[in-house]
Amino acid sequence: MEINRLPKVILIFLTLFLIQEALISQINFLVAGFSLYLAFFMAWVIQDQRNSAVVTGFIAGLILDLSPTLEAPFGLWTLVLTSMSYLLASNVRAALDAELSPLVMLSVTVLASSFALILFLLIGAILGQEVGSASYLTRSIAGNALWGALLSPLYIPLAMKLHKVTLTSRQR
Amino acid sequence: MATRGSNRSRLLWVSLLVTSLFIITLDLRGVSLLSSLRSGTQSALAPVERLANNFFSPVGDFFSEVGNLGRSKAKIEKLEEENQELKSQVILNENTLAQLESLKGVLDLAGKARYKTVSARVISKGGTGTFSETIVLDIGSDSGVRRDMTVIAAGGLVGVVKSTTASSSIVLLMNDPSFRIGVRVAGKQDMGILLGQGDKSYSLQMLSATSAISVGDVLLARGSSGDKPFVPGVPVGRISYVENTVGQLTKEGRVNGFVDLNSLSVVSVVLSAVAGDPGDALVPKAPRPAPTVTVFVTPSPTPKE
Numbered sequence: 001m002e003i004n005r006l007p008k009v010i011l012i013f014l015t016l017f018l019i020q021e022a023l024i025s026q027i028n029f030l031v032a033g034f035s036l037y038l039a040f041f042m043a044w045v046i047q048d049q050r051n052s053a054v055v056t057g058f059i060a061g062l063i064l065d066l067s068p069t070l071e072a073p074f075g076l077w078t079l080v081l082t083s084m085s086y087l088l089a090s091n092v093r094a095a096l097d098a099e100l101s102p103l104v105m106l107s108v109t110v111l112a113s114s115f116a117l118i119l120f121l122l123i124g125a126i127l128g129q130e131v132g133s134a135s136y137l138t139r140s141i142a143g144n145a146l147w148g149a150l151l152s153p154l155y156i157p158l159a160m161k162l163h164k165v166t167l168t169s170r171q172r
Numbered sequence: 173m174a175t176r177g178s179n180r181s182r183l184l185w186v187s188l189l190v191t192s193l194f195i196i197t198l199d200l201r202g203v204s205l206l207s208s209l210r211s212g213t214q215s216a217l218a219p220v221e222r223l224a225n226n227f228f229s230p231v232g233d234f235f236s237e238v239g240n241l242g243r244s245k246a247k248i249e250k251l252e253e254e255n256q257e258l259k260s261q262v263i264l265n266e267n268t269l270a271q272l273e274s275l276k277g278v279l280d281l282a283g284k285a286r287y288k289t290v291s292a293r294v295i296s297k298g299g300t301g302t303f304s305e306t307i308v309l310d311i312g313s314d315s316g317v318r319r320d321m322t323v324i325a326a327g328g329l330v331g332v333v334k335s336t337t338a339s340s341s342i343v344l345l346m347n348d349p350s351f352r353i354g355v356r357v358a359g360k361q362d363m364g365i366l367l368g369q370g371d372k373s374y375s376l377q378m379l380s381a382t383s384a385i386s387v388g389d390v391l392l393a394r395g396s397s398g399d400k401p402f403v404p405g406v407p408v409g410r411i412s413y414v415e416n417t418v419g420q421l422t423k424e425g426r427v428n429g430f431v432d433l434n435s436l437s438v439v440s441v442v443l444s445a446v447a448g449d450p451g452d453a454l455v456p457k458a459p460r461p462a463p464t465v466t467v468f469v470t471p472s473p474t475p476k477e
Binding site: 018021022023025026027028035050051054055057058061065066067068069070071072073074075076078079082083086090117120121124127129130131132133135136137139140 | 184194198207213220224296344
């Protein structure tokens with residue numbers, strides 16, 4: 001990742017974190033909740049080069065770890081998002097066409113968000129976190145996937161546009 | 173064959189993973205810098221959350237109310253505007269009335285037990301997708317709120333204060349998977365542990381296999397030493413199911429909480445229990461069944477002609 005791109009990426013993810021914590025958490029979703037931050041991150045990282053994706057994953061994870069309501073140890077989201085970004089940028093992205101269709105973006109975003117939540121739970125459980133009942137976990141992950149799919153027309157175009165804004169003309 | 177570029181990105185990935193593991197280790201070893209980062213974030217977020225709550229609380233209901241209004245016609249436009257204004261006023265009033273009702277209920281409960289409390293408004297819920305059940309209150313250490321204080325609502329227990337800043341505090345709700353509380357059955361001395369499960373019902377583990385518990389029994393908080401984190405006597409929930417398995421070491425069951433944690437607007441933080449353990453004084457009264465009128469009809473023999 002080029003060094004001049006870094007402040008823009010940090011600013012975008014900090015703003016998104018603020019929206020997630022102050023606005024999205026005020027909404028009573030019908031089934032479980034929705035992490036806009038996570039869904040936006042997946043939509044962003046799938047468009048990135050491998051090196052940029054890994055650095056973005058690390059920064060986005062550190063920002064998400066700042067959440068004061070989080071019970072998990074500091075650094076857990078950093079670990080999960082760094083791993084997810086490498087997985088998406090090196091394995092998943094390589095298997096897809098150069099031009100990403102909206103349907104592919106939607107599928108990757110929803111599946112990757114769910115997988116990140118499961119990974120967060122697994123590593124958390126290994127570190128001694130309480131995970132709750134199976135019905136609660138299923139409802140939380142399924143609810144997040146449902147809202148991720150329903151609201152994708154809003155955040156995927158935004159992620160694509162903002163991603164382009166951070167690129168230099170040569171990178172575009 | 174791996175290229176130089178892919179090797180470099182793999183090296184970057186591994187070094188960032190090691191850094192994250194290092195941060196986790198620091199946090200687990202209790203390095204205060206990391207926890208103060210989170211409390212600093214909370215201080216910065218609280219004013220924004222308060223503002224967002226002021227906006228979202230009435231507006232969310234407003235939009236759901238006006239969704240059924242009729243088609244826009246020139247003649248009725250003015251009436252619709254007036255109607256919307258009145259409706260928004262009514263929603264605002266209903267919102268205030270609901271908060272007032274909650275406040276009255278929680279003050280009644282605190283008054284009965286002679287708890288010294290401070291009331292607070294819920295300004296935000298915990299971040300979604302993080303598998304932790306929390307709420308944010310609009311008061312903090314400036315109002316006397318400290319970590320590990322009991323939080324109650326009109327029905328009973330809500331949770332415990334997890335962290336505070338000067339003007340806000342985070343409460344761990346009792347349905348969080350990491351939540352544990354010692355309870356006793358009202359009217360008996362049987363004790364057990366209530367565990368949060370993430371959803372509306374709770375798991376109960378009694379300390380003895382011979383505990384005589386039955387469906388409908390009320391559970392009260394047993395209290396902690398120095399009243400932290402739990403003051404004694406707060407209603408926690410009602411047993412909804414008892415597992416009767418032969419050979420179990422302890423009795424287990426399911427419990428329904430008294431407080432709906434999804435619709436909290438006003439709560440109280442217990443600063444101290446002035447009169448000690450209130451015993452069973454806070455057990456909610458069972459609803460009295462409405463009297464049924466029974467009419468007996470006795471056929472009278474028809475007179476013979």
